[in-house]
Every structure is written in C-alpha cells, then in structure tokens.
Amino acid sequence: xxxxxxxxxxxxxxxxxRLTQQLAGLVGTAQPKPSVIIAILRGGAFPGLxxxxxxxxxxxxxxxxxxxxxxxxxAVRSVPVVEGVEALPDxxxxxxxxVDDVTNTGDTLTSAVRMVKKLRSPASVLTATIVWDTxxxxxxxxxxxxxxxxxxxxxxxxxxxxxxxxxGAAATHLRYLRDISxxxxx
Numbered sequence: 001x002x003x004x005x006x007x008x009x010x011x012x013x014x015x016x017x018r019l020t021q022q023l024a025g026l027v028g029t030a031q032p033k034p035s036v037i038i039a040i041l042r043g044g045a046f047p048g049l050x051x052x053x054x055x056x057x058x059x060x061x062x063x064x065x066x067x068x069x070x071x072x073x074x075a076v077r078s079v080p081v082v083e084g085v086e087a088l089p090d091x092x093x094x095x096x097x098x099v100d101d102v103t104n105t106g107d108t109l110t111s112a113v114r115m116v117k118k119l120r121s122p123a124s125v126l127t128a129t130i131v132w133d134t135x136x137x138x139x140x141x142x143x144x145x146x147x148x149x150x151x152x153x154x155x156x157x158x159x160x161x162x163x164x165x166x167x168g169a170a171a172t173h174l175r176y177l178r179d180i181s182x183x184x185x186x
Contacts, residue, residue: 011162016161020051085115103148131153142156
C-alpha cells in the first residue's frame, strides 16, 4: 500500500485482499462463530464477498447505509440512513458478521447494527472493517477507540480503495507530486 500523507492512504487490490484475509483470521478466532455476513454497501461489498469465501459462510446479505453527501474525502456527513434491513430473513438464531471497508466515527456501523437488531433480532452481531481511520472529524487528536470489533489496518489518513473513482485520480496526483519533488531536488 502507498503511504502517501497524513491525509490520504491508497490501497491496491492486493492490499485489500491481504487485509481482508488477515481480517478473516481475526474473525475465525471470534466466539460465537458468525453464521451470516451482512455487507454494508457500497464499500463492504467486496470485503463481505471475500470473507464469505474465506470463512465458508454461504449466507451473505447486503444493506445500504448512506452517510456522506458527496464522493470526496472528508465529505459533509448526514445522519445515517439505513435501507434494506426489511428484506433480510429472520436472523434470530444467527450470529451476524457486519462488514464495511472503513470506519471512522462509527456512525455507519452503529446505525446499521441498531437497525438490524431492532428489525431482525440476531443472536449476536460482530462488526469488522478493513481499515480504522483514526482522523478525528474535528481535526483534534487522533481517535483512540474503534467502533468496529475487528479491523485489519489502522490509518491516520483517508482510505482510498481500488473500487473508488478517486483511486486513479489519487495515484495520478501522487505520481505528479513525486515527479515535482524529484525535479526540485535536482
């Protein structure tokens, strides 16, 4: 993965697969063992799929949680809106693994867990993300506690994943900055 600046960390497909497999190892030691995975769309779709195969969990569902108003780093956030929970089956006998790509404030995970518990009453819920972004929304000192139960990487930066449109733009920008830096040193 490219360690880019305090503001941005770019993850490649290889990074995501490696970190998701690492996360699978952590989930594999959890008790009780998850029997169902719920991916939070959009970012949790790929990690949810990889985890379902790595853990041998065939029951994979998705819900949507909308919190940002734009597709930019540190975009203005709104109160999370959770959709699709009504379409899930009865989960009262299931141990749910709820997956997203990244967590920061925990608003997305907390809202998703609250709605799933309220409407589908699972036996338990374990939350997992690929990355814990420790940048405080207020810009003060780094966050010191993670909303996810499990995470594979910790970054004091905005996480950019390969499925995001800004991934290509961010990589191009970083190459430009490196080129300029080399020219200035020459």
